[in-house]
Amino acid sequence: MLTIVSGGIxxxxxxxxxxxxxxxxxxxxxxxxxxSWKEAEKKAAKEEERKVNDxxxxxxxxxxxxxxxxEKYSSGAVPARVGDIVINFAVYLKAIPKxxxxxxxxxxxxxxxxxxLYTDKESxxxxxxxxxxxxxxxxxxxxxxxxxxxx
Numbered sequence: 001m002l003t004i005v006s007g008g009i010x011x012x013x014x015x016x017x018x019x020x021x022x023x024x025x026x027x028x029x030x031x032x033x034x035x036s037w038k039e040a041e042k043k044a045a046k047e048e049e050r051k052v053n054d055x056x057x058x059x060x061x062x063x064x065x066x067x068x069x070x071e072k073y074s075s076g077a078v079p080a081r082v083g084d085i086v087i088n089f090a091v092y093l094k095a096i097p098k099x100x101x102x103x104x105x106x107x108x109x110x111x112x113x114x115x116x117l118y119t120d121k122e123s124x125x126x127x128x129x130x131x132x133x134x135x136x137x138x139x140x141x142x143x144x145x146x147x148x149x150x151x
Contacts, residue, residue, distance in 0.1 A: 002082060002092055002107060007143030009078055009089070015141045016073045023070035030063045072135055079136045080145040083109045086133035089145060092116075095127050107147050 037055045045052040080089035095116070096104075105117040112131035118124065136142065 001096075001104075001148050002080075002089070002145045003148045004080065004089075004143045005146045007141055009080075009143060011141040012079060012139060012143055015139055016077075019138070020070050020073035023066050023073065027063065027066045027070060030059060030066060034059050034063070077132070077136075079132060079139065080143050081133075082107075082114055082145050082147065085109060085112060085114065085131035086136060086142060087114050087129040087145075088132055089143075092129060 034055050037059070038052075041055070042052050076090060077088045078090040078093075079086045080092075092114075099118050102118040102120045105119075107114055107116050109115075114129040116127040116129070118126070
């Protein structure tokens with residue numbers, strides 16, 4: 001079983017909510033830049049009697065990156081550090097109750113994933129929780145979870 005041993009889920013959720021808000025504010029700023037650029041370009045093109053140019057693609061790329069980042073912070077994920085990796089603890093918390101009645105073997109970290117093996121009378125399986133540390137590298141309040149002996 002995984003148990004949070006330091007930090008807390010509420011702290012990281014609050015930090016993610018704040019990050020999502022900041023990204024939303026940045027998105028508004030970039031959209032305003034695009035709008036201003038389009039208005040200025042339209043006016044200049046009319047004065048010079050030429051075709052209106054499209055806005056710079058770097059603004060489009062920046063906008064898409066910010067929208068992706070806002071989405072990841074609003075996704076409901078709960079990052080938690082287990083050893084050297086960061087997993088989505090929310091997925092873990094949803095998966096474990098579904099394994100009621102199964103024998104769950106101690107979790108193991110292999111490379112960039114946490115593997116949970118389980119068996120019941122008729123089947124066996126495994127759950128892979130992959131390292132998401134690169135997605136949440138800017139978070140400061142990621143809680144620490146440890147693998148505890150089943151009991």
